[in-house]
Amino acid sequence: MITGTEKIRPTPETGAGRSVSLAVTYDQYDPPILETILRHADVVEIAPDSISRRINGRAQIDPRFIKQLQNLPSGKQIVVHGVGLSIGSVSGMNEDYLELLDILYGELPLAWHSEHLAFTTVNGENLMTMVAMPRTDESLDILSEHVHQLKERYAIPFLLENVAHVLPAFEPHYTEAAFLNKLCDQSGCGLVLDTFNLECDIDNYELNAESFLHELKMENVKEIHIANGPVKEGFKLDVHQFPTSERTRNFTTEVLKTPGCNPEAITFEILPELLPALGQEGLDKELKLLNRTFVKK
DSSP: OOOSOOOOOOOOOTTTTSSSSEEEOSOOOOOOOOHHHHHOOEEEEHHHHHHEEEEEEEEOHHHHHHHHTOOTTTTTEEEEOOOOTTEEEOOOHHHHHHHHHHHHHHHHHEEEEEESEEEEEEEEEEEEEEEEEOSSSSHHHHHHHHHHHHHOOOOOOOEEEOOOSSSSSOOOOSSSHHHHHHHHHHOEEEEEEEHHHHHHHHHHHHHOOOHHHHHSSSGGGEEEEEEOEEEEEEOOOOOOSSOOOOOHHHHHHHHHTTTTTSSSSSEEEOOOOGGGHHHHHHHHHHHHHHHHHOOOO
């Protein structure tokens, strides 16, 4: 049984030899940090929510940040991963967030963009967290309509990420994997599979990881996210505070063994305000480890 606790040494047979790119989040203007990232990673992932601000009611992004990304070395890719779209809100997606996407799409050669499979606003009120969608037919209809709108607006692939559940699922019509499968079939989106979020659900809500991975159509997974966060009062939190754990790396290796799993990128996520504590040396060490574990040389 796969529980996310196995200790498995990565080998080419377990996915460590797959042709996959390393990606790293880069959410603030910091040339030395970007230099460290580019030594090890071929994909830079940016979050519109983190790199923007509003001045006189208009969304703005630091022009130095844009110029940096416009001048990446040949062969490096840029992808977008956001928090504030609220794709599951009945009242519609966040227009301020779409404005940010418009800016980025107009300025940068984006390979794909992704969001969390959740809602963050209700009747215009910000919940200050992400709430996983109810696994119902009504949710599928709302999500599919919004995905179709995004695919018409932006001519690049769109992915949705499984989120760690803050609350238990309420009267679901589908299993977690079946819901994701039907969403991809109905909307045409792909998936970001966050293995740390799966760990959170394993520990917090006893998710059966083996059943989930067996049922999930892995060919829909274009990107995998890995991270590490704290445990507060026995509840594991999806907060990207630390270098990856051995458990997460081993679990991700197990996920890569699943038939049909062939992502284009494995992304290390860490909050920008925590990078100074990690430092260039710590970041360099972590990215070397992730390259040895997952990226074929």
